[in-house]
Amino acid sequence: VVAPMIPGHRDGACGEACAYAPAKAKALFDQAGGFSGPLELYFSNSDPTYEQWMTAVANQLKQNLGIQEVTFKKMASADLGPILNKRKGTGPYRQNWVIDYPSMQNYLDGLYNPDNRMGWSSKEFDALIAEGNAATSAxxxxxxYQKAEDLALKEMPLVPLWNWQDQSAWSDKVGHVLIDPYITGLHLDEVTVKQ
Incomplete structure (x- = not known):
């Protein structure tokens, strides 16, 4: 769940549950009763790449699990947010998290807090987050926090797919380029042109 650049990240923390094993996934899927009918995947249309990778997810579901009818519920974020926040969706949805500060706590509490869109709750998880929050140092x-992440990955209320990173580059003809790793990214208002 936690990106590699965050203190406390552990390679392979998700273990077998995140390993690509289509035959085993299909066997577990069938053992659980499978799925019939159209599967709706929800996502916002705020970024054209969302449909690209949701198409890849749909293709994986078709190819590896045999779910033949996968449809998209693509809409404006302003319309999608209330549906997901009220847990009114009828299928899986894409969710991402952009950190506010470089801490495991920000990922874990941001994704799995008591008001999460999944409806998942765990007193043990909440207690571990509270314990981490009460620590005298980060x-x-x-x-x-690592125990909390382990618990969330064991119960898997959301499926971590990947952590992405934005890339930035600039010419030596500009100056005062300020980039932060959070939502603001490149501060265009600070860039200067060199003479």
Missing amino acids: KDGLAA
Whole structure:
């Protein structure tokens, strides 16, 4: 769940549950009763890449699990947010998280807090987050946050697919280029042109 650049990240934390094993996934899918009818995948139309990778997800579901009818519920974020926040969706949805600050706590509490869109709750998870929050230093809180992440990955209320990173480049003909790793990204209002 937690991106590699965040203190406390562990390679392979998701373990077998995140390994690509289509035959085993199909066997578990069939054992659980499978799925019949059209599967609706929800996502916003705010970024053209969302449909590209949701198409890849749909193709994986068709190819590996045999779900033949996958449809898209693509809409404006302003319309999608209320549906997901009220848990009125009738199928899986794409969700991403952009960190506010570089901490495991921000990922875990942001995605799995009691008001999460999944309807998932765990008193043990909440207690681990509270324990991490109460630590006397960020480093001291990591063990509790890692246990919380382990629990969330074991119960898997959301499926982590990947962590993406934005890339930036600029010419030596500009100056004062300020980039931060959060939502603001490149501060265009600060860039200067060199003479």
